[in-house]
Amino acid sequence: MRRLHLDEDRAFPAETMARDAARRIYAATRHLPLVCPHTHVDAGLLADDLPFPDPARLFVTPDHYVTRMIHSAGVRLEELGIDGLGDQGNARAEADARRIWRTFCEHWHLFRGTPSRFWLTHQLVEVFGVATVPSAESADALFDELVDRLRKPAFSPRALFERFGIHQLATTDSPLSSLSGHARLRAAGWGGRVVPTFRPDSLLHVAHPHWIAETDELAALTGMDTGDYAGFVSALAHRRHVFRAAGALATDHGHASADTTSLSPAEAARIYTAARAGRATPAQAAAFAGHMLFEMARMSCEDGLVMQLHPGVLRNHHRGILRQYGHDRGFDIPTRIEFTRALRPLLEAFGHTPSFRMIVFTVDETTYSRELAPLAGAYPALTLGAPWWFLDSPQGLRRYREAVTETAGFYNTAGFVDDTRAFTSIPARHDLARRIDAGYLATLVSEHHLDLEEAMDTAIDLAYRLPLTHYGRRPANAPALVDSTPVSTASRVTGKR
Structure with missing residues (x-):
């Protein structure tokens, strides 16, 4: 089976001089804390701190970047574990997480050249230590490997x-x-x-x-x-x-x-x-x-x-x-x-x-x-x-x-x-x-x-x-600036008044 890996120079310029400089610049930011001022993560995920249930419900079903791409190839959303609403007559959603994961792995090639491929590969390699490319042949082994990881306390949300x-x-x-x-x-x-x-x-x-x-x-x-x-x-x-x-x-x-x-x-x-x-x-x-x-x-x-x-x-x-x-x-x-x-x-x-x-x-x-x-x-x-x-x-x-x-x-x-x-x-x-x-x-x-x-x-x-x-808290009720108001000394970071 093909190995999954991340190249150290991924997304850097191809030109040698610029690539060398990019390595040095990136090294200054690589390990900085992450500031996430706009997400759609549910606070309950972290408050409950329960283990993620399985790879399908972590990587596939909740991520519309993933499901829309696979659906664009003709796969029904039910096959990706997405339930219908009310009495619309659509088929029952697939409940078997392993089968959902297989469908995802069979369509891994669809993500070539997309940012989803970059993100998914990074997650599999850097977060979960996966070394095998998803495919129809590797799907079951990858599922078992990830289920084992997700059971460990080190992989809880918090x-x-x-x-x-x-x-x-x-x-x-x-x-x-x-x-x-x-x-x-x-x-x-x-x-x-x-x-x-x-x-x-x-x-x-x-x-x-x-x-x-x-x-x-x-x-x-x-x-x-x-x-x-x-x-x-x-x-x-x-x-x-x-x-x-x-x-x-x-x-x-x-x-x-x-x-x-x-x-x-x-x-x-x-x-x-x-x-x-x-x-x-x-x-x-x-x-x-x-x-x-x-x-x-x-x-x-x-x-x-x-x-x-x-x-x-x-x-x-x-x-x-x-x-x-x-x-x-x-x-x-x-x-x-x-x-x-x-x-x-x-x-x-x-x-x-x-x-x-x-x-x-x-x-x-x-x-x-x-x-x-x-x-x-x-x-x-x-x-x-x-x-x-x-x-x-x-x-x-x-x-x-x-x-x-x-x-x-x-x-x-x-x-x-x-x-x-x-x-x-x-x-x-x-x-x-x-x-x-x-x-x-x-x-x-x-x-x-x-x-x-x-x-x-x-x-x-x-x-x-x-x-x-x-995204820092703004001072409330500050008066508006007018043309005659001197510009205050701005912080080096914002460049704003």
């Missing part, structure tokens, strides 16, 4: 958290969450190491199918009347306070567009009332969503939570898949997005407010050099998020640095985020980002734009200092 060197990990949570997993972690002495993130999307979109029920639940949770717009806004602010008290550093918003046009209080209240009665039009729903992004920015100025925005995705492209299997099955597809005009209302209002920080992500990489880098290079409050989703690949990470650095520099970017549900892939994703940044910086060294010491220092900033700084 033990791996420590081994990975995670400094801090942020989950993503509904405003309606009890945050019980976080409470249990705090009680276990993990306070501040795993923190929640406030993700209010379903409450800000009045066309969401469960919006009325969720606003009622918000009322029950807060004791505030959400029957009118003013009560709704107050209840959201209350929940933000609860999240902040639980350690939250940020909010997260995944809207269809980046529109931040503010409505008058009367117009917002009118749309809210119409939505509660089930009469809001699609245009009203879109306008209300944009208005609520503006309101979330206003609240961030007040409570200091960093605001993350990642618009421009058509969720659940295949509605039949949504009906049969639910959300997050790999059918969220990027769309063209516009930022310059859409963000103008928000940035004119809050772009010079020291208590406000907005980190913007996109899967429309055409906007990096045309819109986002110029915006981040001008507004003190705006920072560029890492390339992610379909762009957290070797070439996507390179294109990002090439597109934004000359306009926004390095210090108007927020560092890497792994954005994953696949807990054991976290170190693999950070390792790839550090290698790509080392290679990009090495090219600048070989072309005499930077010296090696500068490049190494920058690599450390990108890998560790920048995410800590940009």
Whole structure:
């Protein structure tokens, strides 16, 4: 059977001089702690600290990067252990973990050239000590080998958290969450190491199918009347306070567009009332969503939570898949997005407010050099998020640095985020980002734009200092800067006011 291995120079430049410099730059970041300010890991995973059940339910079923690729080859989602919803008539999901794992191994070749291949190989080799390439022939032996590993205390979620060197990990949570997993972690002495993130999307979109029920639940949770717009806004602010008290550093918003046009209080209240009665039009729903992004920015100025925005995705492209299997099955597809005009209302209002920080992500990489880098290079409050989703690949990470650095520099970017549900892939994703940044910086060294010491220092900033700084808790209620206000001495890391 073929051996599975990781080359020490993987993802480095092919040119000899740049590759040699990349090795030295990467060595400065290789063992730095991991800062994970945006993940979809469930806090309950770490609070419970139960062993992972088997390789299929660790590597395959919960990872839509994996399942979407295998499904694209004609494999039914049921064969990958994914259950259907309700009475949709679909076949029963495969329950035999060994058979699911065999299906995955038989399709290993599909991942050639993809970031998933990089992440999966890193996990198998570095985390679990596997030395055999997955295949139809090796599947059963690999399954048994991994089951044996997963039974050992050294492979429990908390033990791996420590081994990975995670400094801090942020989950993503509904405003309606009890945050019980976080409470249990705090009680276990993990306070501040795993923190929640406030993700209010379903409450800000009045066309969401469960919006009325969720606003009622918000009322029950807060004791505030959400029957009118003013009560709704107050209840959201209350929940933000609860999240902040639980350690939250940020909010997260995944809207269809980046529109931040503010409505008058009367117009917002009118749309809210119409939505509660089930009469809001699609245009009203879109306008209300944009208005609520503006309101979330206003609240961030007040409570200091960093605001993350990642618009421009058509969720659940295949509605039949949504009906049969639910959300997050790999059918969220990027769309063209516009930022310059859409963000103008928000940035004119809050772009010079020291208590406000907005980190913007996109899967429309055409906007990096045309819109986002110029915006981040001008507004003190705006920072560029890492390339992610379909762009957290070797070439996507390179294109990002090439597109934004000359306009926004390095210090108007927020560092890497792994954005994953696949807990054991976290170190693999950070390792790839550090290698790509080392290679990009090495090219600048070989072309005499930077010296090696500068490049190494920058690599450390990108890998560790920048995410800590940009996702650090903001001071609340700081006044906005005006043209006559002197620029304060900025920290070396942020380059921001």
